[in-house]
Amino acid sequence: MERVKIAVIGAGLRGTQHLETLVRLTDAFELVGIAEQDPQRAERARRAYGARVFQRPDEMLDEVEPAVVDVIVPPDGHLPMTALAADRGVHVLVETPIAPTLAQTDAMIEVCERKGVFLQLAENVWRFPNERLKKKAIDAGLLGDVINVQLFYRSGSYHGMNAIHTHIGCGPSRVIGHARSLKRRVDFEPAEDVRPVSPSYAWEIGVFDFPNGATAVYQFPSRTERGNYWEIIGTAGSFVDTEAVFYGDLAPAPVSIEAEMDGEIIVAVWLPVDPEVRWENPFFKYGVQGPDGVAIADLYMTMHAASTEGRPPDYGGAGGRLDQEMLIGVRESAFSGGKPVEFPLTETTAYERRLLEEYERKYGSDALDTSPEAWRTFYPRQSLKGTFVG
Numbered sequence: 001m002e003r004v005k006i007a008v009i010g011a012g013l014r015g016t017q018h019l020e021t022l023v024r025l026t027d028a029f030e031l032v033g034i035a036e037q038d039p040q041r042a043e044r045a046r047r048a049y050g051a052r053v054f055q056r057p058d059e060m061l062d063e064v065e066p067a068v069v070d071v072i073v074p075p076d077g078h079l080p081m082t083a084l085a086a087d088r089g090v091h092v093l094v095e096t097p098i099a100p101t102l103a104q105t106d107a108m109i110e111v112c113e114r115k116g117v118f119l120q121l122a123e124n125v126w127r128f129p130n131e132r133l134k135k136k137a138i139d140a141g142l143l144g145d146v147i148n149v150q151l152f153y154r155s156g157s158y159h160g161m162n163a164i165h166t167h168i169g170c171g172p173s174r175v176i177g178h179a180r181s182l183k184r185r186v187d188f189e190p191a192e193d194v195r196p197v198s199p200s201y202a203w204e205i206g207v208f209d210f211p212n213g214a215t216a217v218y219q220f221p222s223r224t225e226r227g228n229y230w231e232i233i234g235t236a237g238s239f240v241d242t243e244a245v246f247y248g249d250l251a252p253a254p255v256s257i258e259a260e261m262d263g264e265i266i267v268a269v270w271l272p273v274d275p276e277v278r279w280e281n282p283f284f285k286y287g288v289q290g291p292d293g294v295a296i297a298d299l300y301m302t303m304h305a306a307s308t309e310g311r312p313p314d315y316g317g318a319g320g321r322l323d324q325e326m327l328i329g330v331r332e333s334a335f336s337g338g339k340p341v342e343f344p345l346t347e348t349t350a351y352e353r354r355l356l357e358e359y360e361r362k363y364g365s366d367a368l369d370t371s372p373e374a375w376r377t378f379y380p381r382q383s384l385k386g387t388f389v390g
Contacts, residue, residue, distance in 0.1 A: 004307045006300075007033040007064055009057045009081055010072035011045040012381065014095060018070055018122075019049055021296040024286045028304050032064040037378050057081060057375060061088050067307045070122075071095060076359065077379035079104045083370035086115040093120045093303050097158040098320030100359070100367075100384045101352045102345060105324060107368050109317035118306045120313035121320035124295035125159045126166040129269045130257055133279045134232065134239050137271055138167060142244070143234025149216040150231040157220055160228070161326040162319075164208070164216045167232050171322050172208040172216070176340050177333030179204035182222050206330030218330065244271055264289040328352060355384050 006022065006029045008015060015036075022031060031049060035057040036042040046053040054060035061069065061084065069085045071078060071094040078099050082092050092112060098121050099105045112119040125131060138146060146168050153160030165171055182201050201222060208216040232239040237246040243254035260267040265287055270278040283297040305311040329341040332349040341349075348356075359367040362384070363377060 001027050002308050003028060003030045004068055004304050005030050005032045005064065005066040006068045006070065006303075007031075007035070007060055007066040008070045008072060009035045009060075010095075011036040011041045011053075012038075012072070015041075015045075015072040016048075017292065018072055018296055019045070021288050021293050022070075022300060023049060024288055025297065025300055028301065029068075032066055033060040035060045058084060058372070061085060061090060066090055068093060068303045074379045074381055074383045075100050076363070076383050077375070077377065079108050079368065080370045080374035080377070082108045082119065083111045084375045086111045086117050086119075089115065089117060091118045091120075091303060091306055093122055093299060094320075095122045096124075096156060096320070097324055098317065099324070101348075101355050102321065102325060102328065103348060103352065103356065104367055105317065105321045107370075109321070111370070112317065118303075118313050119317045120299065120303055120306065121315050121317070121323075122296075122299050123159070123162050123315050123319065123323065124292060124299070125162050126315075127295035127298045128291040129259075129266050129279055129281065129294055130242055130291070131163070131166070133257060133269050133271060133277060135166065136279060137239075137244065137277045138232070138234070140277060142237055142246070142271075142273070142277070143232065143239070144236030145214075146232060146234045147214050148233040149214075150233070151216065151218045152221050152226060152229045153218065154220050155228060157218070158323040158327050160218055160230070161323040163230055164218065165322060165326065168210055168212070168214045168216065170210055170212055172326060172329075172343050173211045174209045174340055174342050175206050175326070175329045175333055176338055177204065177206045177330035177335075178338055179331070179334035204330060204334055206326075206333070208326070244273070246273075266291070266294060358384050 011034055031051045033052050034045045035054045036045055037055055042053045068091045071081045073081055075097050078094050082094055085092050149164050149167060151160050151164055180203050182203050203222045204220045206218040229241055237244060242257045245252050245254050257269055257271055259269045266281050267284055268280040270276055281294055283294055286297055288294055288297045302313050306313050325345050328351060332351045333339055333341045335351045356367045
């Protein structure tokens with residue numbers, strides 16, 4: 001297998017998760033550089049991975065000349081880092097969400113298309129083994145037609161949007177959103193002058209219509225005890241978290257997804273029905289652990305195919321844009337008092353304008369700036385605020 005030179009921008013928590021997977025793919029990739037502005041993170045990355053570490057991403061790209069760069073800085077910095085790499089002919093894998101606004105997203109898509117490089121979003125949810133299996137079951141007709149998805153998601157709701165449209169099979173036509181600031185939890189002390197509110201006491205909900213007749217309900221819950229959770233409801237059966245229920249009996253027994261494990265490594269998952277629906281882990285030999293390790297390995301190998309074979313990524317800019325478009329639609333509707341929002345979004349929404357204004361206040365520059373000042377900026381983990389309430 002041809003080894004592809006890859007570099008990483010950002011060695012924070014998510015960067016570490018990516019790097020831990022990347023160093024296992026030694027037959028496919030050569031890690032040639034890491035760019036990290038924080039001195040402690042940079043030193044930790046140098047010791048852990050043995051790659052050259054740079055403070056400035058432009059210096060790294062110019063010196064090591066990778067074929068692929070993995071952009072893992074916070075979302076506020078995704079556009080300038082993507083433009084920096086694309087200008088040098090480097091394919092881009094960018095962390096989620098693709099960007100805070102559709103204006104920034106469209107600028108990322110445009111610069112990559114203009115420079116002839118591939119852009120891939122590191123969306124992991126639909127790559128999880130259980131979700132791959134569910135999609136195989138849906139495509140095999142086990143659920144009949146998918147007519148509704150019920151979603152609770154609070155750790156990056158753009159991930160939840162991915163889960164919705166992946167299983168329904170298309171983007172939505174309309175959404176109605178609502179949001180409120182609830183009473184504060186007794187175990188939470190909010191920051192001063194927070195607007196929008198801290199997620200610990202924010203709540204939002206979106207009701208989607210789809211052109212194929214399906215619907216979906218998304219909720220950012222005010223509590224965390226259940227965690228992220230979704231149900232996929234069809235005309236012949238449903239997935240309730242990791243259990244399938246098939247209609248026809250008065251009291252149908254749920255069928256649980258089963259898994260073969262080698263320690264922490266997923267070998268395969270399957271649904272014990274007749275005929276069996278099965279997904280086998282193509283990255284088992286690399287020893288990647290857990291669903292997220294599988295998803296990250298899948299992302300990297302997709303970029304390997306893009307670089308060596310010219311194969312377009314399977315979740316490019318359009319996929320990342322749809323995730324954000326759906327979430328922005330929910331928040332625009334809530335921001336306007338529940339007025340329905342039609343898709344696709346063709347104009348900048350009032351919600352997005354607030355984000356663009358916040359960017360200018362925070363960084364002292366336009367949100368579409370891709371100048372050297374923009375890609376030399378230190379982007380903090382606390383990105384532009386995400387949840388506006390009524």
